[in-house]
Amino acid sequence: MYYKYYPIWKAFFEELDFEVVLSDKTNNKIMDEGSRYAIDEICIPLKLYYGHVLNLIRKEIDYLFVPRYISTTFGTYMCPKFLGLPDMVRGTLDNLPTIIELEIDLRKKPNFYSAYETGRQLNRPVSKIMKAFNKSIKIYKFFREIMERGFTFQQALALINKNPSEIPQKAEENNAEATIAIIGHGYNIHEPFINMDLLKKLKKMNVKVITLENLPIDIFKKRTIITNTLKNYWGNEEEILSAMNYLFEQKDIDGIIFICSFCCGPDSLIDEIITRDAKKINLPYICLVLDEHSGQAGVITRIEAFVDMIIRKKKTLKLEKIEKIKLKTPD
Ligand code: SF4
Structure with missing residues (x-):
């Protein structure tokens, strides 16, 4: 939190x-100590939490x-x-x-x-x-x-302590080849130790990254309804579902990455719903399930393949559009 x-x-x-x-930035020692105290089958954010508490209490x-x-x-x-x-x-x-x-x-x-x-x-x-x-x-x-x-x-x-007039109305944007939303719990998205610095890696791949907090705050005010009879009752997942519903309607989103923790019950339930909804509108979607044993190379390979696929798809669509225009235009 x-x-x-x-x-x-x-x-x-x-x-x-x-x-x-504050406790130190997450590192291997914090992870190892936290894992020793937490029960085995608990999610990585909780294991890290114990590690951070141990790190803090040494600070007198x-x-x-x-x-x-x-x-x-x-x-x-x-x-x-x-x-x-x-x-x-x-x-x-x-x-x-x-x-x-x-x-x-x-x-x-x-x-x-x-x-x-x-x-x-x-x-x-x-x-x-x-x-x-x-x-x-x-x-x-x-x-x-x-x-x-x-x-x-x-x-x-x-930026929070700066004079409001000094803060730009929009964050600087790179000339990205694709826009991808990274959605999940804040402790999975903004904690580089858990997600292997995914946000930075995506930027290096020339991708514009959007997180849940970058979306308009008003979209989180309505309750989500899964079916006519089924509502979601998990607080964090409510936010994730609202974000997904909003993103599904945005034309400038090329793909979504959902980061979940291994052993997370609520996330595994909503992943199923999101997968089906993304498929219906043909939006590239991937769920990355992470824990302390996730191998960096495996995760990066999957992400690179995902990004490549999106960029290729965009280029093909662009070429098809140009061909259509050419066909319509008489010589
Ligand atoms: S919501 Fe999931 S990831 Fe978060 S603490 Fe609960 S089980 Fe762990």
């Missing part, structure tokens, strides 16, 4: 006079922030691993500092109340908590607005 809500959390705790300390912090995300939109639930995160951390690791919990459950309480509970755990007065909450929401909205303009997560983080 760092890749989604970090600007909110940072602003909130700093406004409450705390210094925010006073508190450890472990949010409990239950529901972020009405009528949906987060995956059970998010629901039990503070309990799992407490039950698995020793010598932990005091844990600050933030329980987000929109079915039962507004976000302000969650912020209030967290602020009270830290003995801060209500007026200060309210100020911190309002500031953090304002910053988050601005952050999402920057990403909607086409900037990456890292670029948006760097």
